[in-house]
Amino acid sequence: MLGLNRRLKALAAEGGLIRVGLIGAGQMGRGLISQIEGMSGMKVVATADIFPENAKQAYAKAGVSPSLVKETGDREQADKAIAAGQVIVTDQAEMIAHLDQVDVIVDATGIPDVGAQIAWQAIMSKKHIVMLNVEADVTVGPLLHKLASSAGVVYTGSAGDxxxxxxxxxxxxxxxxxxxxxxxxxxxxxxxxxxxxxxxxxxxxxxxxxxxxxxxxxxxxxxxxxxxxxxxxxxxxxxxxxxxxxxxxxxxxxxxxxxxxxxxxxxxxxxxxxxxxxxxxxxxxxxxxxxxxxxxxxxxxxxxxxxxxxxxxxHLTSLETPLTIARAFFDRQPTIAPYHGLTAETVAVAKQSLAAGEALDGIGGFTAYGRIVSAEEKQKQNALPIGLIGPHVRLKRSVEQGAIITYDDIEFTDQPFIVTLRELLDRGM
Structure with missing residues (x-):
């Protein structure tokens, strides 16, 4: 990351700014906002969270005056406010990708399906996307990386992660x-x-x-x-x-x-x-x-x-993310991306004996944990990627504790966006 400090200071001296849109004002998002507030040439100009108060508190803890924080779900109002020097908080995550006043988007949600949606929207809006969401990346990242390259934008994991x-x-x-x-x-x-x-x-x-x-x-x-x-x-x-x-x-x-x-x-x-x-x-x-x-x-x-x-x-997690943001903006280069496609996979393994009809909860829940295997082994076993599990996955038959959960074991009762993207990836798109 040599020289980024001087390039950011030069950008600021010229009146420029890397305008960051953040999705997720949890621990990672809060740290990112505060870190960027101490930097030159970069600002988190818009933050979305399902609880807007979390975003407001994140700005307050970073030393941003409440008078500069505007809550809105209206795209036109948001763009005007940012252009006037304010920052935006909203519960409308999908709005962030469509703001003219945002250059780079950061997903700090940690939720695979949400991350897949955010990345897709960013790429379709021709904005660089930084993923603090490795779970989404290992599930559909190769497809998103390919789409971003075609769109002329950067899809990247984060420095510090x-x-x-x-x-x-x-x-x-x-x-x-x-x-x-x-x-x-x-x-x-x-x-x-x-x-x-x-x-x-x-x-x-x-x-x-x-x-x-x-x-x-x-x-x-x-x-x-x-x-x-x-x-x-x-x-x-x-x-x-x-x-x-x-x-x-x-x-x-x-x-x-x-x-x-x-x-x-x-x-x-x-x-x-x-x-x-x-x-x-x-x-x-x-x-x-x-x-x-x-x-x-x-x-x-x-x-x-x-x-x-x-x-x-x-490794300083989201405190280092600004370096990835700057590299994407200045050089159109990722910190890390799935250059080799699906070389390996993290597959779902039963955390306890599971009965037919039971729904799988999410990562870190009661029903499954992840195990890394080669992509070849995943294919051989028809194993279910851990990033696809959730209440929308129901078992068609019982699975013993410690057994890999396969596609043959489950059915989808709903079609989250990440499942659709994964189907496209598996079809070679």
Whole structure:
């Protein structure tokens, strides 16, 4: 992201502004608004939330005067207000994409179907779209990326989100000609496949988080989804379904992530994984066939080789999203996108024994968690992507605890937009 600070200051000095439209004023959205308020050349000029008061409070916490905040669901009024220097709050998310006074849209909802709709509307309106919604991306991202490219706009994941942070390490190493053996992230808590909103509620209340969201971290779904996004961006694969997920210290990673015949875990190179013990960081395991490069790496105290770890010990989630916004605006380049299509998938696995007639709740709920598998394995099993689950999915037959839920097991009682997009993707469109 070198030089973006100077380019943003130059834009501001010329009277320019990157005008951001935000959907979702939860934790991620609030942080984004406040971060951008401290920057040059960028402003969140419109924010939509099903509860407009959340957006108003987000602006207030960012130091925006209430006199500058206007609530409206009218497109013409909104555009006029923004042009006059005000910011807009609304409960009409679909309006944001149609505002002339918005350049880049950010989806911070975390809801797969909503994210799919937001991205579609942004692309159809020829606006860049930044997804803080990895669940939507791993479900229909390849289609949205293709559509955005055809429309001449950027579809991208976010800097600061772990897939974006991993991608920065990958691009750095790959550009330098290193062989990238493995890409991964730390997991903040031990894997608990049985986690649900009830079991997560007390901790969620202490952290001011949603119990469902916290449960999706604890049951591993979020980790599986994030590394699926990395796989689809790089072409890497999970070495085994669900990844290895060892407990380890940073210094152990170069040996762990080597082939089994060399004392490591891996059956193959170019894999994605996670580690309990290096959170909140992300990492890349690299090597080289050049003796002089090995000598230099040892001199630089990067280890004894032949594998070395590149490690970033932080990721600042939505606080880094402005960097992706700026890169999309200035250079029309994504931070991370599904360049390789569906290389991997996160599929739904029964969290408990499920009976015929039962509806599936959403990610982080009581009925299913996600497991990363190769796209080939997903096809072989006719498995249901985790991003499609919800009350609109009903079981036609019982599914045992721990079994992958397949399309043969379910029927859709409704047709959310993300299901329609996924059908288009699966038909090769």
């Amino acid at each position: 772990e897939p974006g942070a991993v991608m920065e390490l990958y691009d750095f190493a790959d550009a330098l000609g290193f062989e990238v053996v493995a890409l991964g992230k730390g997991k903040n808590n031990p894997l608990n496949l049985a986690a649900n909103p009830d079991s997560a509620r007390e901790e969620a209340q202490l952290k001011g988080a949603s119990p469902k969201m916290l449960a999706s971290f604890q049951d591993g779904t979020k980790t599986m989804v994030e590394m699926t996004a990395v796989a689809n961006a790089t072409g890497f694969l999970p070495d085994v379904p669900g990844m290895h997920g060892p407990k380890a210290k940073l210094a152990e990673l170069p040996t762990l992530f080597s082939l089994q015949e060399h004392g490591g875990l891996l059956k193959q190179k170019q894999i994605v994984d996670y580690v309990d013990g290096v959170a909140p960081g992300v990492f890349a395991i690299i090597t080289t066939d050049k003796p002089e490069v090995h000598a230099e790496m040892k001199y630089l105290k990067m280890g004894n080789g032949p594998h070395y770890v590149l490690y970033r010990p932080y």
